[in-house]
Amino acid sequence: MHPLKNLNSLIIEFYDKLSSWEQSVVKETGYTLAQVHTIEVLGSFGPMRMKELAERLGITTGTLTVQIEKLVKSELVERHPHDDDRRSILVGLTVAGEALHKQHNEMHLQLTQDITQPLNQDELSVLTESLRKINQEF
Template sequence: MKVRQLARQIVEFYEKISSWENSVVKGSGLTPSQMHTIEIVGHEGRLRMRELAEKKGVTTGTVTVTVDRLEKEGYLRREAHEKDRRSYEIVLTDKGEELFKRHHEYHVSLTEEMAAALTEEEMALFSGILSKVNGVF
């Protein structure tokens, strides 16, 4: 397989996932970036701003704007770090947790749809490939 063909397939896969994600997020009143922030915090539990920025691949300034908005909307809150009083951790509120769980179920449903087209062996192979590729970034 040629790299150019693989590049085209990756772009097509990204566009389909992105389009699906945008359609799911559309009804929430949030941007995909804001929802992604909720997803990360939902999976991780508690994160410092710096850690959240690293996971999103943005600056702490950029993530601060997002967290400010999500805190104002009642999805996130800042809590003083247990060991470092100068630092805050970002956590989901009950409202944020509810949204995270609902949104995560959409991801599970999408994954079930994709998995239905694959054999068990192909799913294991796909999972291994995704893990390896995700480790590159």
């Protein structure tokens, strides 16, 4: 048997469960998954241009234009002209957007706390360090 078959299954299971969790948590906000994801990125990385945001979200700028339009109407996001390049637009969170981001982030923190409950300090350290290494390998 493949030595990593087990770990592989655990990773897939973890991914699926995280996915379901996110889905249900997002549903409660009344916004869509794509909208909350956009808010998450803007909240974590701060204001940025459309092109950069689209890249981080893994969607085209065409899709993003429509998405941002809705978020602006919902007053979660603001558009500002870019200082150096008049073709560009800076997209950032409003106060309400920041609040939603903060709230969502706290849900994530709570989940992280909940699911790592059974781990001891050693396991937590190794898990954290392993994840750091793993993320660099992508």
